[in-house]
Amino acid sequence: MTHSVATMLSAQPCTWTSAHRTPHSGRSDSDLRKERRKAREAAVKKRYRTKPTNRPRLCADDIMERKAMSRYQDLYAEAMAKYGLERGVRGSEARHIDQHEYYRQCQREKAVLEKDVAELSHEKKKLDKEKKCWRARSAS
Missing domain, CATH: 1.20.5 (Single alpha-helices involved in coiled-coils or other helix-helix interfaces)
Structure with missing residues (x-):
């Protein structure tokens, strides 16, 4: 095999075929279809509309923020005060200890x-x- 034939065999996206009497290289139709499909998908890519920010919404950022969590603990402590429970220390540096x-x-x-x-x-x-x-x- 000569250098030019080896180069042609390894060339992408061309393929080597010997369907005819003379072997030759050619580009397959599937490669062209893939390129066209990718171009169509990029053009049709879905764009999502954003909702107005002044409407009520459910968002974990609003629910799980530090101030909201502290407020939830205050409200819970008020509700449980009749059972003798007290709220924990505000701003405590205590951390969970693994069971082991x-x-x-x-x-x-x-x-x-x-x-x-x-x-x-x-x-x-x-x-x-x-x-x-x-x-x-x-x-x-």
């Missing part, structure tokens, strides 16, 4: 408390012995 992290913290605290209980138990036994000694001394 919460249980890890509980396990750490439990270990510290168990250690304290063991120390206090040991100290109580020591004091009980001293108390017995003092009673024995005062009785004699």
